[in-house]
Amino acid sequence: MTKNEIADVLTEIGTLLELQGENPFKVRAYQTGARALEAIEEAELARLIAADELKAMKGFGEALTQKITELHTTGRLGYYEKLTASIAPGLVEMLQIPGLGPKKIKAVHDKLGIASIADLTAACQEGRIAALEGFGEKTQEKILAGIRNREAYGKRHLWWDAWEVSAPIVAGLRALPQVKRAEAAGSLRRGMETVGDLDFLVAATEVAPVVEWFVTRPGVKEVTARGETKASVRFESGLQADLRLVPEEQFVFALHHFTGSKDHNVQMRQRALARGLSMSEWGLVPAEGEGTAKEKAERLKGRMADGRTITTEGALFAALGLNFITPELREGLGEIEAAEKGELPRLVEPGDIRGVWHNHTTASDGGNTLAEMVAAAEAQGWEYYGVADHSKSSYQANGLSEARLLKQIEEIKALNAAKRFKTHVFTGTECDILPDGRLDYDDALLAKLDYVVVSVHNVFTQDEATMTARIIRAIEHPGATMLGHLTGRLLLKREGYRVDAAKIIDAAIANRVVIELNANPLRLDMDWRLWRRAAERGLLCAINPDAHETAGLEHVRAGINAARKGWLTKESVLNTWPLPEVQRWLAKRK
Numbered sequence: 001m002t003k004n005e006i007a008d009v010l011t012e013i014g015t016l017l018e019l020q021g022e023n024p025f026k027v028r029a030y031q032t033g034a035r036a037l038e039a040i041e042e043a044e045l046a047r048l049i050a051a052d053e054l055k056a057m058k059g060f061g062e063a064l065t066q067k068i069t070e071l072h073t074t075g076r077l078g079y080y081e082k083l084t085a086s087i088a089p090g091l092v093e094m095l096q097i098p099g100l101g102p103k104k105i106k107a108v109h110d111k112l113g114i115a116s117i118a119d120l121t122a123a124c125q126e127g128r129i130a131a132l133e134g135f136g137e138k139t140q141e142k143i144l145a146g147i148r149n150r151e152a153y154g155k156r157h158l159w160w161d162a163w164e165v166s167a168p169i170v171a172g173l174r175a176l177p178q179v180k181r182a183e184a185a186g187s188l189r190r191g192m193e194t195v196g197d198l199d200f201l202v203a204a205t206e207v208a209p210v211v212e213w214f215v216t217r218p219g220v221k222e223v224t225a226r227g228e229t230k231a232s233v234r235f236e237s238g239l240q241a242d243l244r245l246v247p248e249e250q251f252v253f254a255l256h257h258f259t260g261s262k263d264h265n266v267q268m269r270q271r272a273l274a275r276g277l278s279m280s281e282w283g284l285v286p287a288e289g290e291g292t293a294k295e296k297a298e299r300l301k302g303r304m305a306d307g308r309t310i311t312t313e314g315a316l317f318a319a320l321g322l323n324f325i326t327p328e329l330r331e332g333l334g335e336i337e338a339a340e341k342g343e344l345p346r347l348v349e350p351g352d353i354r355g356v357w358h359n360h361t362t363a364s365d366g367g368n369t370l371a372e373m374v375a376a377a378e379a380q381g382w383e384y385y386g387v388a389d390h391s392k393s394s395y396q397a398n399g400l401s402e403a404r405l406l407k408q409i410e411e412i413k414a415l416n417a418a419k420r421f422k423t424h425v426f427t428g429t430e431c432d433i434l435p436d437g438r439l440d441y442d443d444a445l446l447a448k449l450d451y452v453v454v455s456v457h458n459v460f461t462q463d464e465a466t467m468t469a470r471i472i473r474a475i476e477h478p479g480a481t482m483l484g485h486l487t488g489r490l491l492l493k494r495e496g497y498r499v500d501a502a503k504i505i506d507a508a509i510a511n512r513v514v515i516e517l518n519a520n521p522l523r524l525d526m527d528w529r530l531w532r533r534a535a536e537r538g539l540l541c542a543i544n545p546d547a548h549e550t551a552g553l554e555h556v557r558a559g560i561n562a563a564r565k566g567w568l569t570k571e572s573v574l575n576t577w578p579l580p581e582v583q584r585w586l587a588k589r590k
């Protein structure tokens with residue numbers, strides 16, 4: 001660990017001890033130690049540790065020296081890990097509320113039993129905080145305002161929500177007469193599951209009217225910056241957006257730069273430097289010679305030293321000996337090496353999708369009937385569509401009893417026989433994985449279905465080993481076709497249950513069970529970071545909207561983003577296969 005990272009750990013230990021009500025001298029020792037550490041050179045720290053001289057220095061001492069040494073050599077600290085685990089996460093989270101320090105948090109915890117931001121909000125609303133000694137009305141109001149700000153402004157946003165804001169802005173910018181090129185860059189363009197802020201980039205003949213248009217969009221609550229070539233706004237939702245205006249010849253360089261990611265950019269810049277070039281948001285210019293990169297770029301006006309101009313990202317990558325890298329892959333995870341060798345995969349695209357499996361109807365907790373859902377699937381142009389309502393144990397979701405499921409199977413058969421829709425309908429279920437790993441219907445009933453999605457919907461608190469064994473038992477059931485939402489996470493809302501993903505992936509491959517990429521923008525589960533390796537080892541993916549109403553089918557788009565970030569090709573995604581192939585594959589599994 002670097003000394004700054006170590007200093008951060010020490011500071012946090014001080015804060016956590018304060019939360020626990022430790023004596024102030026002990027707390028201060030960590031804070032002082034962190035500051036003393038920051039004043040030492042990195043190399044000097046290594047020398048002091050090696051020579052065992054740290055403990056003799058002012059601000060350290062035996063206990064702290066031992067901890068710093070452990071962090072410096074192993075990157076971990078048992079004491080810190082134990083301390084973190086011993087404190088309720090809700091208390092730590094409360095530290096993020098502006099104006100609320102560890103002492104106050106400890107006080108409300110001790111006196112009122114408050115252990116989460118939700119508890120605290122309720123206590124403020126009921127006036128119980130104001131009544132506490134040392135708090136009062138003013139403090140209570142300040143805490144409430146802090147909670148609101150944290151919610152509105154501190155948070156990241158789902159890709160889907162950010163995209164719904166950004167898409168009409170990009171379209172509107174492009175329609176302005178002054179605008180030559182406009183694009184939304186950043187994490188949104190990379191298809192990240194959550195987005196911190198929006199990054200718009202524009203090349204225009206005239207700046208002022210574009211800025212004026214941007215800052216007057218509906219939903220803009222505050223203009224936080226407004227300059228010659230840049231403006232920033234904050235929407236009602238708390239989402240912030242930057243607009244940058246650049247000369248047209250710089251557009252492609254700025255687009256690449258502001259698309260990121262940072263890791264990708266760093267690697268690209270190193271590659272450029274190895275070729276005697278300096279790469280930046282301004283341009284791709286010779287590293288040698290007079291002036292800054294910006295000055296050189298302004299002189300060259302988007303031309304290379306040899307006179308060629310670069311106006312597309314494809315040309316920019318080519319200038320560095322690379323195939324075009326699609327934004328979703330720009331995470332610094334090996335895409336540059338693959339582009340150099342011409343080994344980038346042809347990623348799955350929205351147009352490749354021929355059907356989806358995991359969807360609900362009004363029979364369980366959906367908002368549209370079977371016929372309405374199938375009509376919407378047909379409107380998507382899909383060849384097939386799977387119905388997977390909840391099973392009987394999901395009583396909160398109106399899960400189907402055996403009799404109701406049998407009736408639904410007959411309904412679907414009749415629908416297919418009547419050829420009312422061009423889309424073939426598969427009969428399925430989203431069958432609960434019971435706490436011990438058994439399935440929620442008996443084998444005979446499961447065998448009557450075309451396919452079975454197995455999912456965990458209750459008892460999320462099992463430890464990792466138990467939950468993993470539970471899911472693997474379900475995967476090993478001969479009736480299981482695919483695993484729904486691997487972790488049950490709800491992005492920005494709820495952590496997933498704990499699982500050993502590698503073991504579950506192994507079991508799925510061994511049992512020829514598909515793992516779903518749940519395309520609900522709140523889920524995107526299994527996570528894109530796990531797909532590349534899993535698919536290389538033979539895992540099949542199903543991109544499933546988990547639609548509860550017809551509009552939910554659109555969410556496949558978010559699933560495609562995640563699949564592309566996971567390097568998935570058409571071949572690895574079951575729902576790009578034509579209907580007869582899917583039917584053969586399902587029949588063979590039986």
Ligand code: DGT
Nearest residue numbers: 186187195196197199257258259260261262265266
């Ligand atoms: P976000 O907004 O947190 O979801 O993530 P991004 O990736 O949109 O990040 P943002 O908005 O801070 O900046 C947009 C892009 O600009 C980022 O992906 C890469 C580039 N960028 C920003 N700051 C830096 C930096 O310090 N170094 C490098 N190499 N690139 C940067």
Ligand code: CA
Nearest residue numbers: 186187197198
């Ligand atoms: Ca951003």
Ligand code: CA
Nearest residue numbers: 197198199242
């Ligand atoms: Ca930004």
Ligand code: ZN
Nearest residue numbers: 430455484485
């Ligand atoms: Zn589910």
